Every structure is written in C-alpha cells, then in structure tokens.
Amino acid sequence: MKKDVISNSINKISDEYIEEAIDELYKNPLDNAPKEIVNMKRKNFYRIAVAMAACLILGVGTIACAKILFNVNHREAKPNEIFSIEYFDQVTGEMETNVWEDAKYVMTFDGPDECNAVEFKEHWLPAAPNESRNAFQTNSEGWRTGLTSEFSEGDVDESMLEYFIEVYYAPQFKNDGAMLILYCTPEEITEDHRSNYDIIKIRGTRDGYKGIEDSNFYIMLNESAGYVIVLSGSSDIETLEHIANELEIRETSNVISSKYYSNHVVFLDPGRG
Amino acid sequence: MDNSKIIDMFFERSEQAIVELSQQYGNQAKAIANNVLNNIDDAEECVNDALLSLWNSIPPMRPNHLQAYLIKVTKNIALNRLDYNTSKKRNSHYDIALDELQDCIPSRENIESKIIEQELSKAIDDFLGTLPKDDRVIFVGRYWMGESVLEIANKLHCSQNIIAVKLFRIRKRLKHYLKKERLL
Known part of the structure; x- marks a missing residue:
C-alpha cells in the first residue's frame, strides 16, 4: 500500500487517542526530580517503622503490610529447569526466543506491581568505571542507573571485570520472573541484614572464563521500596561490600511498572551476554 | 488554564487565547512538527501557522479536544510543508498548474x-x-x-x-x- 495512503489513514485517528498519547508521552518531560533521598545506613529504618506504625494504627496489621513487601526466595536450580526470554531481533525483524536449561542458581521474588526507580552515586570504587558503556544512564549531577568497570571491546582481563552495579525492581519479576546465575558456580552463600536491606552474599567460581576464576555477588534487597541492587564481579565480597557501603541511593519520582517488562528473567553473570 | 476558557477567549476574539494556547501546548506541537520535518525552525513556523489557522476557525468551530486539534493542525501543516519541500514536481510551472487542476479533476x-x-x-x-x-x-x-x-x-x-x-x-x-x- 502507498505510503501516503497509510499516512493519510493514520492521520485521521480520533482526537481522544492523540490526546491520550500526548498526555502519556509528554507529561512533565523534565520531571526527574528526586522524590526522596534514601540514606542507606539510617533513614529507611524510620520509614519502615513509620509504615508499620501506620498499618497498626489503621488496623490493617502487619500481615497485610508484609504482602506488599518485596521478598526474595533463593535456591539452586532444579535439574532441567527451563528459563526463557523472548526478544525482538533487530536483524531478522522477528521475535526470537532464548532458552536456558543450565542455570546454577535461581532467585525469585514477590513484590508490588509498581515501585519508584532509584539512582545512586558511588563514593568509593576499586577501579575507574567505564563511562563509555552506554547501557547505563548518568545525569548531569552524577546520579546513575548502573555502573561497570567492564570494557566492551579489545582484550579483557580480570581487572576489567572488577565490578558491576545494577538495579532491578520488584515489578520486573512478576509473571514467574527470576534472577539467574548461569555460568558461575556458587560455593558459599550467606545472608545478612543491614539497616533496611536484606543482603545475600554469593561467593562463586567460574571455569576460567577470560581468565576469571572468581565471580562474586553482593545483592541488596530493599523490601519496602521494591528494588534490588546487585554488585557483582571478580572483586572479592569484602570489596563489593565496601562499594555498597559507600553508595548514596535515592528514589526518584519515576514509576516502574510490571507492564513495561516483556521479559521477566535476568542474568547476573558479568562479562557474558 | 482550562481548555474551555481558552476557547471562550477565542470566541471573545481575545489575542490572549493564542498566547495561552501556545504556552500550554506549543512545545508539544513543535516537537511533533519537528518529528515530521526534522528542522526546528520550520517546525516553529508550522506551529505559528497552526495558531493562525485556529484563530481563523474558532469560532465558529468549538473543538472538543483543543490540544489534539492544535497538534493535528500543526502536523498537517508540517506534512504539507514536507511534501512541498521534497516534491520535485514543484520545479516545473506546468506541474504546478496541473496540481491546481488535480484538485477539481481527481x-x-x-x-x-x-x-x-x-x-x-x-x-x-x-x-x-x-x-x-x-x-x-x-x-x-x-x-x-x-x-x-x-x-x-x-x-x-x-x-x-x-x-x-x-x-x-x-x-x-x-x-x-x-x-x-x-x-x-
């Protein structure tokens, strides 16, 4: 069909649909102001206390409160357990499916359908980040959505995969979603709780992929705010913990919703994929 | 300002209606015209032309969706301009004359x-x-x-x-x- 016929036909769609789209796509384009600064060490303790008190006052009770929290269940993958994602292949122009049957470790989550996006600033790193990695956004004030020391091209050695910092959200794991470790074998898993974070520390080994023997994960779950920050890489757990302790984290007004995710499975192994 | 108030101002022939409409939805209209033309100056002109067009059409028209109406008019002006800018036929006086005839003899x-x-x-x-x-x-x-x-x-x-x-x-x-x- 001729382009101008299509163009003219599309042009005549109802005003209400145009207005609806304008409202959604052009609402407060500059509204990225922070809603609340979260201090890792102290502030969220008060938030949880206030939230719990509010629930008690309202007579809802702590059980109802717990339902909306972001909870993690972590376990070894079952034999032949299958995980898959669908993605749009830019080359073929078709939907493709990737299937994995060899996950080593699985984390599944319960949590709210929506939560606020978070950003962070790092105040200590063991090595300079790779600022050119464009998968992550950094605003003019230095607030980031992710960070890595990984270099995307050329020779890769262990020093270049020292750390990844990524943020995931509860809504992302709706509909049987999961966070997987595929290539690293977890050797030691410990749980911890610090201020408002449930911490999972995973010490793992890899089969010498690109000369890397160790692959570690320091996973921080904020159950009340609905997000999880994953620090991973070849750095040891103590180094990852040091980075985590020096992160300044804030919630933004941007709402993350489960409806924006077509895939609900993510992979944590740095340097792969 | 409420859309109905802006329309009332159009009916009262107050030029403030143009100012309010432009302030409220001008940037959105410009962005969409720019999507069509990829030229911000041309896009701005399209918005100005659209505002003039609305000034001439309201009254008697009273659009139910003022925002969509402005943006639709702006986009149509932008499409016409794109057509004009890219049409090779425009180089010929004869083709322009034929275009005029085409309107009445499709x-x-x-x-x-x-x-x-x-x-x-x-x-x-x-x-x-x-x-x-x-x-x-x-x-x-x-x-x-x-x-x-x-x-x-x-x-x-x-x-x-x-x-x-x-x-x-x-x-x-x-x-x-x-x-x-x-x-x-």
Whole structure:
C-alpha cells in the first residue's frame, strides 16, 4: 500500500487517542526530580517503622503490610529447569526466543506491581568505571542507573571485570520472573541484614572464563521500596561490600511498572551476554 | 488554564487565547512538527501557522479536544510543508498548474485511494479501540507522532527492546485485524 495512503489513514485517528498519547508521552518531560533521598545506613529504618506504625494504627496489621513487601526466595536450580526470554531481533525483524536449561542458581521474588526507580552515586570504587558503556544512564549531577568497570571491546582481563552495579525492581519479576546465575558456580552463600536491606552474599567460581576464576555477588534487597541492587564481579565480597557501603541511593519520582517488562528473567553473570 | 476558557477567549476574539494556547501546548506541537520535518525552525513556523489557522476557525468551530486539534493542525501543516519541500514536481510551472487542476479533476486512482483511505482510517481507529491503553499510546506515539523507539522508551521509562517487541506485536495484530476486515 502507498505510503501516503497509510499516512493519510493514520492521520485521521480520533482526537481522544492523540490526546491520550500526548498526555502519556509528554507529561512533565523534565520531571526527574528526586522524590526522596534514601540514606542507606539510617533513614529507611524510620520509614519502615513509620509504615508499620501506620498499618497498626489503621488496623490493617502487619500481615497485610508484609504482602506488599518485596521478598526474595533463593535456591539452586532444579535439574532441567527451563528459563526463557523472548526478544525482538533487530536483524531478522522477528521475535526470537532464548532458552536456558543450565542455570546454577535461581532467585525469585514477590513484590508490588509498581515501585519508584532509584539512582545512586558511588563514593568509593576499586577501579575507574567505564563511562563509555552506554547501557547505563548518568545525569548531569552524577546520579546513575548502573555502573561497570567492564570494557566492551579489545582484550579483557580480570581487572576489567572488577565490578558491576545494577538495579532491578520488584515489578520486573512478576509473571514467574527470576534472577539467574548461569555460568558461575556458587560455593558459599550467606545472608545478612543491614539497616533496611536484606543482603545475600554469593561467593562463586567460574571455569576460567577470560581468565576469571572468581565471580562474586553482593545483592541488596530493599523490601519496602521494591528494588534490588546487585554488585557483582571478580572483586572479592569484602570489596563489593565496601562499594555498597559507600553508595548514596535515592528514589526518584519515576514509576516502574510490571507492564513495561516483556521479559521477566535476568542474568547476573558479568562479562557474558 | 482550562481548555474551555481558552476557547471562550477565542470566541471573545481575545489575542490572549493564542498566547495561552501556545504556552500550554506549543512545545508539544513543535516537537511533533519537528518529528515530521526534522528542522526546528520550520517546525516553529508550522506551529505559528497552526495558531493562525485556529484563530481563523474558532469560532465558529468549538473543538472538543483543543490540544489534539492544535497538534493535528500543526502536523498537517508540517506534512504539507514536507511534501512541498521534497516534491520535485514543484520545479516545473506546468506541474504546478496541473496540481491546481488535480484538485477539481481527481484521477480514478485518487478516488480509489480516497475510498481506501476512508475505510482504512476507520478500521485503524476501531482497531485502536480494541487495544489496551499502554499499547495504544505506543502505537500513536510511533506512527502518528513519529517518535523514535528510543524516545518512546525513554518517555515511558523502559527499554527500547520492550517498545520494539510491543510494536511488533501490535503490527501483527493490526495486520490480522485488517485481514479480518477484508482490507488486506
């Protein structure tokens, strides 16, 4: 069909649909102001206390409160357990499916359908980040959505995969979603709780992929705010913990919703994929 | 300011109506004209032309969706300008003369095209009514506003892949719908 016929036909769609789209796509384009600064060490303790008190006052009770929290269940993958994602292949122009049957470790989550996006600033790193990695956004004030020391091209050695910092959200794991470790074998898993974070520390080994023997994960779950920050890489757990302790984290007004995710499975192994 | 108040100002022939309308929706209209023309100066001129057009048409017209009306008029002006800018025929005086005649003696092909356009337009509108709001916003953003996949992804705070996947599925559904309506 001729382009101008299509163009003219599309042009005549109802005003209400145009207005609806304008409202959604052009609402407060500059509204990225922070809603609340979260201090890792102290502030969220008060938030949880206030939230719990509010629930008690309202007579809802702590059980109802717990339902909306972001909870993690972590376990070894079952034999032949299958995980898959669908993605749009830019080359073929078709939907493709990737299937994995060899996950080593699985984390599944319960949590709210929506939560606020978070950003962070790092105040200590063991090595300079790779600022050119464009998968992550950094605003003019230095607030980031992710960070890595990984270099995307050329020779890769262990020093270049020292750390990844990524943020995931509860809504992302709706509909049987999961966070997987595929290539690293977890050797030691410990749980911890610090201020408002449930911490999972995973010490793992890899089969010498690109000369890397160790692959570690320091996973921080904020159950009340609905997000999880994953620090991973070849750095040891103590180094990852040091980075985590020096992160300044804030919630933004941007709402993350489960409806924006077509895939609900993510992979944590740095340097792969 | 409320849209109905702006329209009232148009009816009172107060030039403040233009100022209010421009302040409220001018940037959105400019962005969409710029999507068509890829030239911000031309886009700005289109918005000014559209504001003048609204000044001339209100009254007697009283649009139900003032924002959409302004943006629609702006986009049409932008499309005409794009057509004008890119049309090689415009180099010939004779072709310009023929264009004038074409308005009153449409070819058979043009008549068929118009009929197809009308049917297709209604079918697309009906199809949009069957979509969930989120999908409809993405479709209108991409194919009516001319936003890029990246721009839509940024505005909806999700990845490009998600938008690309959704658009792929919507196009598939549209094709199926048009086949069912015997338009394909």
